[in-house]
Structures are given as C-alpha cells and as structure tokens.
Amino acid sequence: MRVITEKEAVELLKKYSTNDESFNKVLNHSKAVQKLALEIAEEVKKNHDVNIDLVKIGSLLHDIGRFKCYKKNSIRHGLVGGEILKKEGLEKHARIAETHIGVGITKEDIEKQKLNLPLKDFVPEITEEKIIAYADNLIFGKKRGTIKKVIERFRNELEESYVERVKNLHNEIEKLRGRNSFL
Numbered sequence: 001m002r003v004i005t006e007k008e009a010v011e012l013l014k015k016y017s018t019n020d021e022s023f024n025k026v027l028n029h030s031k032a033v034q035k036l037a038l039e040i041a042e043e044v045k046k047n048h049d050v051n052i053d054l055v056k057i058g059s060l061l062h063d064i065g066r067f068k069c070y071k072k073n074s075i076r077h078g079l080v081g082g083e084i085l086k087k088e089g090l091e092k093h094a095r096i097a098e099t100h101i102g103v104g105i106t107k108e109d110i111e112k113q114k115l116n117l118p119l120k121d122f123v124p125e126i127t128e129e130k131i132i133a134y135a136d137n138l139i140f141g142k143k144r145g146t147i148k149k150v151i152e153r154f155r156n157e158l159e160e161s162y163v164e165r166v167k168n169l170h171n172e173i174e175k176l177r178g179r180n181s182f183l
Ligand SMILES: [Fe+2]
Pocket: 062, 063, 077, 100, 101, 136
C-alpha cells in the first residue's frame, strides 16, 4: 500500500480541485469527517484491528471525486474518486471513496433504481471503510449531526429497507466501539 502524509493528501485534493471555493468546501467537510472517523477508530482500536493511518488519509480523500461531478450530490462521485485514487496508486483509499456513498450501494440497488453506475457492489467491507462511510453520514456540511437526523434523511430519500441498512451499520459500529446505543 502506498503511504502518503496528510500534507500530500491535501495536495492531491488541490490537484484535482477546480477552484478555491470547491477545494475549501471539500477540505472542510473532509476534515470534519476525519476528526469524527479518528475518534471512532481510536475507540474501535481498543478491541479490534484498525489501520488508523488509512482512516486518517482515506477520510481526507473520500470526496476527491466531487470535483469532477458537477451535479450536486451525484452518487457517481464515489466511483469517480475511486478512479482518481487508483490512478494515483492508492488502491485502499480508492475503495474507501467507492464505498462511502450512504451505507454503500449494492448491485441490486443499481438495478432497481436504474442508477448510473457499473453493475457491481459498492459496499464498505473492511472496518476502515465502514467507519468512514458512517462518519460521513453524520457530518452535514462540516457540522456533526445525530444518527436520528441521518435516519430521517434516508427515510425521506429512500425506502425503508435502506433505512434498515443504515441502522445495521450504526449497530455494527456501536458494537465495534464497545458501546450499546443500538437501534
Ligand atoms: Fe461523499
């Protein structure tokens, strides 16, 4: 795995950004996601294997695809970010970008909702991917929200089975953190 510093990660964001405004917006959001993801990862680390460096750099880079997706909230920014990061030799970080949309997008979701994505699973699998997807949902812009607010958001946008998956990821993270606010 290629290892890069936080400074290099920010430089990568800058390299792919299109203007200062979008760069600052993505950077501020990503830093807020990073802070929360690292808090979670440090708790998880007490009882489980977790690569803190991957969480630290992956959270900074998870939205790098946004610069190339002009449509607001395009679900393709995960895939596009993954392509950028693979090109940069950052395979594990690419997986984080690809799988961070909501609690992941399955092949079935793509078929059912006729999403503009290749027909395969984009679902967080390793702990680091799960932590970043989860933390990203909890950060609205650059502010932290509650899991209740996250659920409300998904309930307005998607069907109940997706809300169940949101709850499942929350429960899984709670368990990894050694906590028990299950939904
Ligand atoms: Fe994103």
